Amino acid sequence: MSQPADTPQPPYYAVIFTSLRSGEDPEAYAQTSQDMFAKVTEQPGFLGVETARGEDGLGITVSYWDSLEAIAAWRADADHQTAQRLGRETFYRSYHLRVATVERAKPWRR
């Protein structure tokens, strides 16, 4: 998670999850986050993930996938469903979830 994800040539899919923390129950948030990151990387069709949260509380997590079916399967995962419920009940003040098709990509490094 500490560098841009090394994804294949497009097309592939991105789930852009932008959230504003409520600030409630930070310990449970940290544990749930850690559990979900560990689990998402093992999902079929998972290509990579990037995440950042700024000091103002706005966080952006982008996960990359090889199909819409893989995204749907992860969304329906039982542990993930529990995490989503906790997110709405406790962790987040607001969020915006977007599903997108990545059409072009240009990685660069020095």
Next chain:
Amino acid sequence: MSQPADTPQPPYYAVIFTSLRSGEDPEAYAQTSQDMFAKVTEQPGFLGVETARGEDGLGITVSYWDSLEAIAAWRADADHQTAQRLGRETFYRSYHLRVATVERAKPWRR
């Protein structure tokens, strides 16, 4: 920038810019960043922007646009071109730039 962007119904376009800072010249980076954020919001076809940078140096900025032409015009903007050059020469160790079509979106707030 301190909350999820209030974008219209899809489809629209997203530019996902993930970067790892070099740590060089933080004053010039801060100024260039501030200038670019002020300018991008005035571009034709601009719908919104979200940005976050974590303590590990990974930053994610997602800008939203109503057309690929609007994205191309912003990429070709002279001040933005200068900023892109500074990014490669000084500010970034690596980055990944992705252009995507947002197909579905679900905003949520308490």
